[in-house]
Amino acid sequence: xxxxxxxxxxxxxxxxxxxxxxxxxxxxxxxxxxxxxxxxxxxxxxxxxxxxxxxxxxxxxxxxxxxxxxxxxxxxxxxxxxxxxxxxxxxxxxxxxxxxxxxxxxxxxxxxxxxxxxxxxxxxxxxxxxxxxxxxxxxxxxxxxxxxxxxxxxxxxxxxxxxxxxxxxxxxxxxxxxxxxxxxxxxxxxxxxxxxxxxxxxxxxxxxxxxxxxxxxxxxxxxxxxxxxxxxxxxxxxxxxxxxxxxxxxxxxxxxxxxxxxxxxxxxxxxxxxxxxxxxxxxxxxxxxxxxxxxxxxxxxxxxxxxxxxxxxxxxxxxxxxxxxxxxxxxxxxxxxxxxxxxxxxxxxxxxxxxxxxxxxxxxxxxxxxxxxxxxxxxxxxxxxxxxxxxxxxxxxxxxxxxxxxxxxxxxx
Numbered sequence: 538x539x540x541x542x543x544x545x546x547x548x549x550x551x552x553x554x555x556x557x558x559x560x561x562x563x564x565x566x567x568x569x570x571x572x573x574x575x576x577x578x579x580x581x582x583x584x585x586x587x588x589x590x591x592x593x594x595x596x597x598x599x600x601x602x603x604x605x606x607x608x609x610x611x612x613x614x615x616x617x618x619x620x621x622x623x624x625x626x627x628x629x630x631x632x633x634x635x636x637x638x639x640x641x642x643x644x645x646x647x648x649x650x651x652x653x654x655x656x657x658x659x660x661x662x663x664x665x666x667x668x669x670x671x672x673x674x675x676x677x678x679x680x681x682x683x684x685x686x687x688x689x690x691x692x693x694x695x696x697x698x699x700x701x702x703x704x705x706x707x708x709x710x711x712x713x714x715x716x717x718x719x720x721x722x723x724x725x726x727x728x729x730x731x732x733x734x735x736x737x738x739x740x741x742x743x744x745x746x747x748x749x750x751x752x753x754x755x756x757x758x759x760x761x762x763x764x765x766x767x768x769x770x771x772x773x774x775x776x777x778x779x780x781x782x783x784x785x786x787x788x789x790x791x792x793x794x795x796x797x798x799x800x801x802x803x804x805x806x807x808x809x810x811x812x813x814x815x816x817x818x819x820x821x822x823x824x825x826x827x828x829x830x831x832x833x834x835x836x837x838x839x840x841x842x843x844x845x846x847x848x849x850x851x852x853x854x855x856x857x858x859x860x861x862x863x864x865x866x867x868x869x870x871x872x873x874x875x876x877x878x879x880x881x882x883x884x885x886x887x888x889x890x891x892x893x894x895x896x897x898x899x900x901x902x903x904x905x906x907x908x909x910x911x912x913x914x915x916x917x918x919x920x921x922x923x924x925x926x927x928x929x930x931x932x933x934x935x936x937x938x939x940x941x942x943x944x945x946x947x948x949x950x
Contacts, residue, residue, distance in 0.1 A: 579651065629730050773903050789807075
């Protein structure tokens with residue numbers, strides 16, 4: 538047994554390793570972001586337009602839907618950091634496939650190859666999602682968990698800003714050149730490998746092994762939590778409504794892209810906005826979440842809804858294209874600030890809501906349900922064929938407001 542001083546040192550080292558590995562994962566997400574980078578890449582390769590609307594649902598649902606089954610096997614694993622490491626290795630291989638498709642293919646074939654790799658990538662991300670919250674809960678004390686998530690997001694935002702600066706000032710010559718995108722994908726591959734290496738050094742206590750994982754049929758019994766646990770049920774409903782904020786993000790990029798004639802500098806502005814949002818807001822949201830993750834979710838979701846209403850107003854009532862692009866980038870920054878708050882708040886709330894295997898059950902059930910609901914909500918994007926993209930963003934914002942009401946009803950944890 539370790540004395541208190543030695544235990545505190547282990548806790549600090551674990552927190553540092555979690556921050557660094559999560560920072561690397563966040564950085565990798567920036568490099569192959571389904572809201573910014575991948576839509577731009579597919580459009581540059583001449584992929585069909587209908588594939589663009591499925592990038593975010595595939596990325597999110599692919600990691601969420603399998604989590605009940607993933608949890609079924611995780612219940613048998615005493616050291617769960619290795620599940621996270623495996624997920625990161627598979628993701629790195631999927632990113633390699635995306636790079637090869639961008640380099641060797643064009644049009645529909647390139648689009649479908651990238652989407653197929655993204656599906657595998659997303660399923661592997663489900664391993665990380667279930668394992669990470671369990672490891673975080675086992676290795677970091679309760680009143681510091683929000684800060685671990687917040688500082689890792691902030692650090693990745695700093696690197697994102699560097700990427701954006703390079704895009705804006707040094708990459709004009711690669712306008713439309715697929716090698717520019719492939720370079721970013723190669724960097725993302727190395728990022729995931731390094732993250733897996735660092736995470737493998739986390740000192741994790743043994744997990745309890747119960748009877749939950751013995752029968753595959755037990756997977757679906759976990760869904761009874763939605764009936765028996767009212768707080769958990771209302772959390773899942775609120776989180777479902779918050780999905781609309783994430784679904785609206787690619788349309789900010791597409792609206793600006795339509796007015797910029799595919800200018801790569803505009804892509805740099807969006808990456809810069811995303812990086813600044815993470816850098817500046819994540820530490821605040823993390824600290825705020827350790828005080829009240831419920832209030833973080835409420836305020837951040839309201840901010841995202843307000844941003845969508847503002848975007849609709851700008852697009853509908855201002856005809857100056859240059860002015861609109863600048864304002865849309867600013868609104869995208871605000872949307873990402875809000876998204877960081879929602880993401881950090883809901884993760885902290887869920888980790889604090891349960892302990893041990895019950896926490897794993899909460900994570901797997903909520904994520905699986907959210908995966909199904911995300912696919913259903915993504916069908917709202919079909920309205921883009923009958924209404925403007927700005928009007929679609931407004932619809933998403935109004936749905937998000939309903940989530941604000943639901944999260945206000947939740948108790949503090």
